[in-house]
Amino acid sequence: MTTKHHDRHDLAAIAADLAPTGVLRASINLGNPVLAQGTPEAPAGITVDLAREIGRRLGRPVETLCFDAARKSFEAMTDGRADLCFLAVDPAREKKVAFTAPYVVIEGVYAVPRDSPLTTVEDIDTPGVRVGVKQGSAYDLHLTRALAHATVVRGAEGVDTFRTLDLEAGAGIRQPMAAYVAAHPEVRLIDGRFMEIRQAVGTATDRAPETVAYLRSLVEELKRNGFVADALRRSDQDPALVAP
Secondary structure (H helix, E strand, O other): OOHHHOOHHHHHHHHHHHOOOOOEEEEEEOOOOOOOEEOOOOEEOHHHHHHHHHHHHHOOOEEEEEEOOHHHHHHHHHOOOOOEEEEEOOHHHHOOEEEOOOOEEEEEEEEEEOOOOOOOHHHHOOOOOEEEEEOOOHHHHHHHHHOOOOEEEEEOOHHHHHHHOOOOEEEEEHHHHHHHHHHOOOEEEOOOOOEEEEEEEEEEOOOOHHHHHHHHHHHHHHHHOOHHHHHHHHOOOOHHHEOO
16 A cells, blocks of 8 residues: 555545644654754754654644653653654564654664773673663663673663763664764774664554554655655765665
């Protein structure tokens, strides 16, 4: 089913289901600089562009609710303050959020002190290694399940937690982590990634199946027609991040 096959009646029903207040309320995570930039008053970036395009197609004004962490963005979605969210797909979140396929794939990477004996992704999962993460982030959820020996230490920002508490490693998204390392020569990135973070559009699981199907087909269309790559380019992000 493609978006092109929806008539006005279908779209009106989908709009009423997705935005029952008459306004499409989009939960935006300003804590992920690849997906959103700017201020709560004037947010920008691919997630904001996607929210506005969905609103435009459904004939609904868009209201952005901005947060500084994925955890807070997720909470706004699940407690009914938002109609749409832009989060990484994760089994813990899928219990409450119906996701599209990813529109962007980013990498989770580790930073360590320059003189650290840790050199590979595998080295991190050893007893005595403490990894700083942003609480409730996709990589927090993933590493909490995946690490058998290392300890996850949660804070407001993974890299800050790693530095302030003098931990053995910090985890985060490749782009901001690379920028941090470039500005702090006493820290280096570990080669490779510990996960692929699949960023998708989500809505509440109790939405009509037609609504979820519409969002899923629209995301595929916006990947195919260049909308996603253009939005990344406009916000100075790498257009190669578009999900296949």
